[in-house]
Amino acid sequence: MTVTTTSTEVVTDRLCKQFGKVVALDHVTVGFGTGATALLGRNGAGKTTLINLVAGVVFPTSGTVSIGGHRVGTQAAADLIARQMELPTTAGFLTPKRLRRIFRLSDVETDRLHGLLEEFAVPDRAHGKLSTGNQLKFALALAFARNRPILLLDEPTAGLDIFGVEILTRLIAERTRSGQATLVATHQPTLTPDLFDRAVVIDQGRLLYDGNLDGLLQLTPDTGEAATTRLANAMTRLITGVTA
Amino acid sequence: MRNLRGIFNSMSPAGLLIPLVLSALLIAQGTSLMTREIDAAKCGLDDWRAALEAFENGAVDFQGRCVGASIGAPGQDFSWVDEQIQAAEVAYDAAVASVLADPWKLAADSVGGIALVFFALFVGGMASGSPLGSVVAAWGLSNGWTRRAWARSTLTLTTFATLAAYVVALLAVMALLYARLSSLGIDFGLAAPSLEALHPIPGLLYFGMLGVLSGMIVGRGEMGGLVAVVVAIADFMLSARFGVSPWFPTTWHQTAVGTATVPMSLPLALGLAAGAAVVLALVGYLFFTRRRDVPDR
Numbered sequence: 001m002t003v004t005t006t007s008t009e010v011v012t013d014r015l016c017k018q019f020g021k022v023v024a025l026d027h028v029t030v031g032f033g034t035g036a037t038a039l040l041g042r043n044g045a046g047k048t049t050l051i052n053l054v055a056g057v058v059f060p061t062s063g064t065v066s067i068g069g070h071r072v073g074t075q076a077a078a079d080l081i082a083r084q085m086e087l088p089t090t091a092g093f094l095t096p097k098r099l100r101r102i103f104r105l106s107d108v109e110t111d112r113l114h115g116l117l118e119e120f121a122v123p124d125r126a127h128g129k130l131s132t133g134n135q136l137k138f139a140l141a142l143a144f145a146r147n148r149p150i151l152l153l154d155e156p157t158a159g160l161d162i163f164g165v166e167i168l169t170r171l172i173a174e175r176t177r178s179g180q181a182t183l184v185a186t187h188q189p190t191l192t193p194d195l196f197d198r199a200v201v202i203d204q205g206r207l208l209y210d211g212n213l214d215g216l217l218q219l220t221p222d223t224g225e226a227a228t229t230r231l232a233n234a235m236t237r238l239i240t241g242v243t244a
Numbered sequence: 245m246r247n248l249r250g251i252f253n254s255m256s257p258a259g260l261l262i263p264l265v266l267s268a269l270l271i272a273q274g275t276s277l278m279t280r281e282i283d284a285a286k287c288g289l290d291d292w293r294a295a296l297e298a299f300e301n302g303a304v305d306f307q308g309r310c311v312g313a314s315i316g317a318p319g320q321d322f323s324w325v326d327e328q329i330q331a332a333e334v335a336y337d338a339a340v341a342s343v344l345a346d347p348w349k350l351a352a353d354s355v356g357g358i359a360l361v362f363f364a365l366f367v368g369g370m371a372s373g374s375p376l377g378s379v380v381a382a383w384g385l386s387n388g389w390t391r392r393a394w395a396r397s398t399l400t401l402t403t404f405a406t407l408a409a410y411v412v413a414l415l416a417v418m419a420l421l422y423a424r425l426s427s428l429g430i431d432f433g434l435a436a437p438s439l440e441a442l443h444p445i446p447g448l449l450y451f452g453m454l455g456v457l458s459g460m461i462v463g464r465g466e467m468g469g470l471v472a473v474v475v476a477i478a479d480f481m482l483s484a485r486f487g488v489s490p491w492f493p494t495t496w497h498q499t500a501v502g503t504a505t506v507p508m509s510l511p512l513a514l515g516l517a518a519g520a521a522v523v524l525a526l527v528g529y530l531f532f533t534r535r536r537d538v539p540d541r
Contacts, residue, residue, distance in 0.1 A: 048540075055386035058537040073533075075390050083386035085540060087379055094254070094378065101253045102380060107388055146387060 007068040007080055008149045008181035009033040010054055015063035017049050017205075024049040026205040027063070032183055035176050035197035038213065039185040040235045046205040047185035051152045054183075055083050067150065082146035084153045086139040087127060095126050108145045116141035119167055133159050140164075144171050151175065151182045157190045169195060189231045193217065203239045247389065247397035248404070254380035255370045259466040263366035270359035271413055275420045278354050279428075282343060284310070285336035286428060292329045299325060340430055343421075349440035351417040353501040356410060356444020361497070363409050364448045365476060366469035368402045368455020372528070373468030376460070382540040395532040398456055399525050406452040410445065443510070446517035447497030451476060453524035460532050463539060493520050 010032055017025040025046045041047050052058045053065055056072045070077035087094065094102070103113070120137035123130065130138060136159050143151060153172075157165055172195055175182050184191065199216045201209035209216055213231075220234040291308030298306045299322040305314045315322045343350060375381035381394060425432055454475060459468025476494060483492035490496070490508040498504030499513035506513075 052540055056391065057382050057385050057540050059535065073391060075393070078385075078388050078390050081386065082388070083383075085379065085383045085386055087383065094380075098253045102250045102384075143387075148388075152386070 008179070009066075009068055010150060010181070010183070011066045012050070012053070013064045013066075015050070015053060015065060016061045017046075017053060017058065018061045023205050025053070025060075025202075028202065028205070028207045029063075030200050030207055030210050032198065032200065033181050034179050036172050036182045036184060036195050038189065038191075038193075038196040038199045038231075039183055039202070040189065040199060040231075041185075041187060041202045042239060043187050045187070045203050047187070047202065048154055049205075050202065051083070051154050051183070051185055055081060055152060080148055081150045081152060082143050082148035083151070084139050084143035084156055086135050094128075099127060103142060108142060109147060110145075112147065113141055113145035116144055120164060133161060133164070136160055137164055140168060140171075149180050151180065153182065153184045155186055156184060157186060158188070165190060189228050189235065191228070193227045193231045201235060201238055208238050247393055248401045250380070250384065250389075251371055251375055251394075251397055251401050254378050255374040256378075256465055259370055259374070259469075260367075262466065263363040263469065266366075267359045267363040267409070267413070270362070271355060271417060274354035274357070274359055275417050275424075278350055278417075278421060279343065279424050281339040282336070282425075282428065282430075285332065285339040289329070289332035289336045292325060292332050296322070296325045296329060340425075343425070344430075344432055344435075346438050346440060347418065347421055347435055348414075348438045349443070351414055351421055352441035352444055353503075355413045355417050356448055357498075357501040357503055360406070360410055360413060360444070360448055361451050361476065362473065364402075364406045364452040365455045365458075365472040366466070367405045367409075368452040368457075369459040369462070369468030369470070369472045370455075370465045371402045371405070371459065372398045372456045372532075373459030373462055374465035376463040376538060377465050377467075379540060382538045385538060386540075391533045395529045398460075398532075399453070399529065402452045402456050403449060406448050407445070410448060414441065443500045443514065444497070446514050446521060447500050449521040450493055450497065450517045450524065453521045453528065457524050457528040457531070460528050460536060490516070493517065496520070 012028055012030050015025055015028045016023070028046075028050065039047050039050065049058070053060055054067065054072065056078065065072040067077040068080045070080070100110075117124075117138065120141055122134050122137045122141065127135065127138065136156070140153075140156055140160075143153065156168055160168065169191055172182050172184070172191070176195075176197070184196070193213055196213050198211060199209060199213045200207070201216065216234050216238070217230055218234075219237050220230055222230065225233075287308075287310040291306075291311035294308055295306040295311060295313045299315055302318060304316070304318055306312065313325070313328075375384070375394070375398075384394065385391065422432070422434075451472070455469055455472040458472035458475065459465070462468045462471050479492050480494045483489065483495050490506055490512075493516075495504055495506055496513045496517040499506055499508060499510065500517060
């Protein structure tokens with residue numbers, strides 16, 4: 001597949017999602033494309049809902065999502081995205097053999113998958129028998145093995161060891177260099193801010209910030225602390241309304 | 245075909261055992277019922293012949309498996325036993341003739357009547373519910389598959405599985421039937437399948453699509469099948485409560501397989517069952533492609 005600039009653009013327009021009386025996403029208009037974008041917010045801010053809407057897993061209450069110029073849900077849009085997703089314990093019956101049969105159907109590059117699983121040091125055993133961290137690594141390896149222009153990662157560092165974080169950082173940087181788009185949703189920035197070109201912050205379903213990362217970092221004074229700490233502070237200040 | 249394999253692999257093997265075992269047991273029971281009249285007639289015939297032999301050897305009383313007789317005292321006339329034997333032979337020939345008249349229809353009604361109804365309900369429920377419950381659907385939708393492809397594949401898999409199970413079960417029952425007739429020493433030729441053998445198919449597809457819709461709504465594998473079973477049983481109970489009428493889908497199927505007599509023609513019953521299958525398939529397709537949020541946890 002030839003990767004073009006337009007094929008990595010994801011645009012949401014006044015996107016709303018309501019679960020019963022709970023408003024998970026409230027008129028969010030945001031876009032991201034080539035490079036890495038940090039999707040920041042507290043637990044329950046609406047990050048996963050936004051990813052689910054982009055992935056076509058849930059339907060918007062109102063508003064639209066466009067992927068590479070195609071309406072979400074079409075085959076053209078589906079061909080552009082990949083997503084990290086951990087399988088739950090209810091899928092414990094899915095043996096490695098069954099999983100391979102399922103994943104093979106989705107154009108997973110099996111050689112690359114095996115290479116990534118080796119690199120992440122994921123043991124070759126039934127999915128249900130893997131530790132939580134290794135299940136996350138398995139999900140990450142699977143997502144990166146699809147090598148699609150747009151990759152959606154949801155809390156990829158939650159439960160990931162330091163070796164895993166290093167590999168993840170390199171993989172995201174490689175995607176950016178090759179002109180692909182990566183959206184990383186996290187409630188706790190542990191990846192280095194240098195990795196990201198831009199940031200989107202949402203809270204209680206509302207968009208608080210959409211711009212380059214430097215602009216977000218400007219919200220907090222540089223006191224020489226670690227870059228990840230400064231990013232976390234900036235995010236906290238933005239959400240709580242306390243500015244520098 | 246790729247999607248069919250994906251969906252099939254997301255179905256729990258243990259969950260699939262439930263409908264398979266249940267259907268196999270019902271098929272085995274149904275097969276023995278198919279030759280019940282022949283067995284009864286043969287039992288009566290054999291007993292009357294044994295009774296005649298016993299009386300000729302001086303016995304006064306005879307008690308067989310199916311027939312008991314007495315001539316009262318030694319030396320009494322027992323020529324009437326010959327008449328009983330002739331009557332038993334007529335009954336036996338009639339029973340054999342009724343089975344051989346259209347063994348395919350007999351086998352089809354036996355297989356499709358109840359045994360495969362459970363299979364269709366469960367398989368439909370699991371084909372749509374399992375990928376949702378095990379998050380395979382969410383994973384797939386996030387990784388290159390579309391809702392339309394998923395919905396189409398689920399409906400196709402259920403249709404194929406139901407039809408394949410029906411054909412396999414029908415052939416197996418026919419083989420068992422012929423083996424049974426052979427063991428009774430009945431001469432027969434291998435009959436060509438009749439069109440009547442297709443009658444259970446619309447109803448089975450209706451139940452399969454009911455399972456699909458239940459699985460899509462419930463979003464769990466075996467639970468989807470169970471809900472479909474409950475709906476089907478409720479339908480059956482309502483029709484029993486308010487009198488068997490053409491208003492209940494189970495009645496259409498019962499009419500097709502000859503277990504209910506209602507004021508409706510067979511073509512109408514078959515048409516309604518097929519139409520209901522199409523409507524349920526369409527509702528399931530539209531529900532999944534336009535409304536169903538897929539769980540991702």
